Amino acid sequence: MLEFAKAIFAHNPTADWLGLESHSLILSLQRFKDFVSSFSEQHKSYVIPVFNGESVDTGSLETNPFTQVMQKSQVEASEIAEIEPETEIMVLSQDMPFIVDSLRILMNQEQLNVIRQLYSVVITTRENGRLISVKSTSKLEENQLEPNQALEAAMYLQVKESLDESQRAAVEEKVNKILKEVRATNNDxxxxxxxxxxxxxxxxxxxxxxxxxxxxxxxxxxxxxxxxxxxxxxxxxxxxxxxxxxxxxxxxxxxxxxxxxxxxxxxxxxxxxxxxxxxxxxxxxxxxxxxxxxxxxxxxxxxxxxxxxxxxxxxxxxxxxxxxxxxxxxxxxxTSVRNIPIVRTLAANIANESHFLMSGYDGKFLWQLMETYPRDEWLQSSFDHLNDVFMQVISLQERPLLRVLTRVDAAYRFVSVIVFVPKDRYTTALRRQFEEILKKHLPVMGMNFDVYFSESVLARVNMTIRVNASQRFSVDPELLQAEFSRASLSWEERLVIQMRQMKPKEMHSFLETEFVNHFPEVYKAETSAEEAARDINGLNSISPNKQVHLELQKHDDDAANMLRLKLYGRGNLPAYSKMIPILEHMGFQVENARTHSLMSASGTPYSITHYLVKTEVDVKSVDTIVLQPHLEDAIDRVLSGNGSSDQFNRLLLICGLNVNQVRLLRAYARYMRQIGFNLSYRYMANTLARYPAITKKIVDLFEAKFNLGETSVYQRLKDVAIESHAIGLALEDVTGVDDDRILRQYLVLVLATKRTNYYIQPKDPKENPYLAFKMKPAEIPGMPRPVPHFEIFVYSSKMEGVHLRGGPVARGGLRWSDRLEDYRTEVLGLVKAQQVKNAVIVPVGAKGCFVCKRLPQNVSRQETMEAVQHCYKTFIRGLLSVTDNLVKGEVVPPQNVIRFDSDDPYLVVAADKGTATFSDLANEVAHEHDFWMGDAFASGGSRGYDHKKMG
Known part of the structure; x- marks a missing residue:
């Protein structure tokens, strides 16, 4: 404050109202102390430091304002100075009403943030405009000023912003303009x-x-x-x-x-x-x-x-x-409307025309409405408009309904919108929605509002809109009422409306009861009613035999490579730590995730997880309707343990394949590793993703060869030749040597496959699906020797196995191997030994083995063996699924299996390392398939045959 006082007295080198003559240092210093003393009395929270004459610059005092002449026509001035990092604004003026208010308005209009404001009024004595003395107003009583005394105001504003010289000059000009307007207003x-x-x-x-x-x-x-x-x-x-x-x-x-x-x-x-x-x-x-x-x-x-x-x-x-x-x-x-001239007459006329009994309910309600109605509307509206307004509101009869009333002024510069809205629905957010609706329909330049609450069930929102009169516009009260009504609906009401648009009528009652009122508040705050309706549809779409339901969404405002993925499940969905790797294997990079849980009316717990993911492709090229069930199937299989989560799942998105097609390519890749193909499993998956067109052609080749149509074998072979040629041409554009090797090996394996159970659906949907391929190894270049006559490869997410046969009639044991990476090498070595050892028993030998890929951890030996036996039975089922049967002496091919070899009904197995007690299990599976050999299928069983003893 001391700096302010010094500035008032000593720092105003540019103001043109500075006077002509300076007083002595002593007199000036005394008036300076008088001013500080007077100011400090009005601002006691500020400490005034002690100072003496030496602290005031003599040269500055010679030009200080209070020692200068202040002409009557020029009774105010302003000074703006910069103090890093803020700016000071100092004003000296004749004391008048509205100075403080008007200057603060100016600061707001100029977007200057006032962080300190001081205002003081002092009594000054002047002689021909020249300052003689300064006194405090603390003891001043009304009309006690002497003829040569006046009240003068000093105001100090400190604003947060630092202004440059041109900005300070502009603000100073506006301050002086405001002071001029305030003075003119007061004078007149x-x-x-x-x-x-x-x-x-x-x-x-x-x-x-x-x-x-x-x-x-x-x-x-x-x-x-x-x-x-x-x-x-x-x-x-x-x-x-x-x-x-x-x-x-x-x-x-x-x-x-x-x-x-x-x-x-x-x-x-x-x-x-x-x-x-x-x-x-x-x-x-x-x-x-x-x-x-x-x-x-x-x-x-x-x-x-x-x-x-x-x-x-x-x-x-x-x-x-x-x-x-x-x-x-x-x-x-x-003031009551009964006491305002003109308004009181209008009110009386409206009351008379209503014909209500004023002591009755309607009469009292009418007067309550009139008393609380905005006074500006009373004065600017016609009788007919006012009468219509009050009758409309009364017609609501205190029902919780929304009503919109509008008025446009004669100059088309202001639109008045009054909204009666149920009190329990009014929120600041709703009022802001009203404002956005008005901005959509009117050329809004500014908007003011106020809200009135009473004992009525209705709240009143008054909005005055400044519009651009140069733009054509019209006000449609019915349209505004319709949009305001939609905006004022509760979240649950909007949800019901959305549901009835999306669901068949027979589902309305159940779904509304089951879900509508059971979403948590956090969910409602983050989710629109339209999206919630889709979520209810998603929750209701969870299949009884699946763990999750999935939906994909593309939003217009999302980036080209962004996709929204929602998972719906009963109970708790998998944690992010489990789901994110699964999604990453599918080619998605998770950018954001959030989960909501709810308990339905029937007590069923549900969860919804929303993932925002970045993809490897432009989502505009993705058909989400096709992709959605494929992703859902893949995720459900992984979560249930019946599917694999690896880089091959990227092919769902990149190549547009389904889960079974991806499983086919994955199985062939696993077989490649077993026959000595030296490129990694991951590299194979990445190669297929790099060449999606060729990958799809390979799948098309397989399906052309083995699909269940009525096509003859001759036509199939012709189609295979055409597809193979197309793949060969496409391979010419593959630049990488390793990529070429991988893609050509896939082509070779498909051509070498003679039978497959690819089109056989498991009887139990919950059963782990398995694939079986009957191969002709001699048609595969580079096969490790000895090369079997036939080979069956069985693949599932839980086990793998091979069965090698030296000829059409061959028998050999099946073993449980623990060599996951090279179990075929193990069994191939056994085949070599068997060719010599068992030559007396059968003309040629056979051998097989299987591995378990997901044995349970930290469990008892019995539980482990149960899992092994389950894998063994899957292996046997796979072998039988591509083996012919004999029925009444006639060869019967497996159902839904296309054969590219001759009849082959002979298949017998025996126990081996790790499977000594499994023969009964094998015969049990044989009976499931009605296999013609019955208990003779597996030797060593409790009711079977011992092939060694029988010779």
Whole structure:
């Protein structure tokens, strides 16, 4: 504050109001101390440091404002200085109303954040404008100023922003302009008040005569007596007169009188007074109420009110008008409508026309509505509009319904929208939605609002919209009411509407009861009703034999490689730590994830997880309708333990394959590793992903060869030749040597496959699916020797196995191997030994083995053996699924298996390492398949045959 005092006295080198003559240092210093003392009394929270004459710069005091002449025509000035990093604004002025308010309005309009504000009024004594003394106002009583004394105000503002020189100059100019307007308003206030009283006197004379037509004037509440009463009423501290302009009527046109501006209009003639509104619009009214489109800068930051008062002569003829611009005082909004002239007459007329018993419910409700209705609307609306408004609201009969009422002013610059909305539905968020709806339909330039609550079930939202009159627009109350009503619906109501649009009628009642009122608040805050309806559909779509249901969504505002994936499940869905690797194997990079849980009305727990994922491809090229069930199937199989999660799952997205097609390629890749193909499993998957077109051709080749159509073998071989040739041509464009090797090996394996159970569906959907391929190894280049005559490869996510046969009639044991990476090498070595050892028993030998890939951990030996036996039975089923049967001496091929070899019904197995007690299990599976050998299928069983003993 000391710096402020020094600045007031000593730092104003640019102000043009600085005087001519300086006083002595002692006298100046004394006045400086007087000012500081006076200021400190009004701001006791600030400590005033002790100082002496040496602390004040003598040169500065020679130019200090308080030692200078202050002319009457120039009683204010401002100074803006920069203090890093803020800016100081210092104002010295004759003390007047509205200074502080107006300067704060200016700061807000300039977007300057005031962090400190000081304001002090002191008593100054001047002699011909030259400052003589400064005193405190602490002991000043009303009208105690001496003739040569005056009240002067010093204001200090510190703003957060640092302004450069040009910005400081611009703000200083605006500060001085505001001070000029405030001074003009204060100087002419009395003149404007006199004009108001003179106009009241004119109407009092008119009321005493018999010239006016009271019936018509009475309906609009404006008989001459009420007009006069209203003018007297506003002049009695109910209206802050900011400015006035006088007009004369010339040929029916209002022409401003020269020198007829007062107050604010004198300082700023550009203030909007609705000059374009013609006299014809006023009609017979003596008063016309409107709103200025110029935002007020004095006293309150609002659009000022315009009051057009018609001047009449002694004969009641219109001669001109006075347009007052100002602000209604706070008392107006607290005063009963029964006590406001004009308004009281309108209210009485509305009450009379309603024919309600005023002591009854409707009558009391009507008066309550009228008492609480905005005063601006009372004054600016016609009788017919007001009457219609109140009757509409009363027709609601306190029902919780929304009603929208609108009014457009004559100049098309303001639209008034009043919304009656059920109180329990009103929120700030809802009001903001109303604002957004209005912005959609109107050329909005600004908007003010206020909200009124009472004992009624309805809240009232008043919105005044400043619109751009130069743009064409229309206000459709019915359209606004429809959109406001939709916005005001509860989340649950919007959800029911969405559900009824998406679901068959027979499902409405069940789903609404089961789900609508059972979503947690966090979910409702994050999820639209439309999306929630889709979620209910997703929850209801969870298949009884599946763990999850999946849905894919593409949003228009998402990036080209972004996709939204939702998982729905009963109970708890897998943790992110489990799901994210699964999704990454599918080619998705998880960017965001959130999970919501709920308990339905029937007590069933559900979970919804929403993943935002980045993909390797442009999602515009992805058919989500096709991809969605494939991903769901893959995820469900992985979660149930019947599927694999690895890089091959990327082919679902990149190549557009289904789960079975991916499983086919995965199985061939596993077989490649067993026959000595030296490229890694991951590399094979990546190669297929790099060449999606060739990958799809390989799958097409396989399906052309083995599909279940009625195509003859000859035609199939022809189709295979065509597809093979197309793949060969495509391979010419493959640049990588290893990529070429992998793709050609796939081609070779498909061609070498003679039978497959690919098209056989498991009887139990929950059973782990397995694939079996009967191969002709001699057709596969580079096969390790000895090369079997036939080979069956069985693959599933839980086990793998091979069965090698030296000829059509061959027998050999099946062993449980623990060599996951090279179990075929193990069994091939046994085949070599068997060819010598068992040559006496059978012409040629056979050997097989299987591995278990997912044995349970940390369990008992019995549980482990049960898992091994399950894998063994899967292996046997795989072997039998591609083996012919004998029925009444006739060879019967396996159902849904296309054969590219001769009849082959002979298959017998025996126990071996790890399977000594499994023969009964093998025979059990043989009986499941009605295999012709029955208990002779596996030697060593409790009811079977010992092939060694039988010779």
């Amino acid at each position: 206030f009395g003149h404007m008040l006199d004009k108001c009283h003179n106009l009241a006197a004119q109407y009092e004379k008119l009321a005493a005569s018999s010239i006016e037509d009271p019936a018509k004037a009475q309906r609009e509440g404006m008989p001459a007596s009420e007009t006069a009463a209203f003018l007297r009423w506003i002049a009695n501290d109910h209206f802050v007169f900011l400015g006035a302009r006088a007009y004369k009527y010339v040929n029916g046109v209002a022409v401003p009188e020269k020198g007829g501006d007062l107050g604010w209009l004198k300082a700023d003639p550009s203030v909007d007074l609705q000059e374009e509104v013609p006299l014809s619009l006023i009609g017979d009214q003596s008063l016309y109420f409107a709103t200025s489109a110029t935002v007020g800068r004095i006293h309150r930051p609002a659009y000022p009110d315009i009051l057009r008062v018609i001047e009449v002569d002694s004969q009641g003829q219109r001669t001109g008008e006075i347009r007052f611009v100002g602000l209604y005082t706070a008392a107006v909004y607290r």
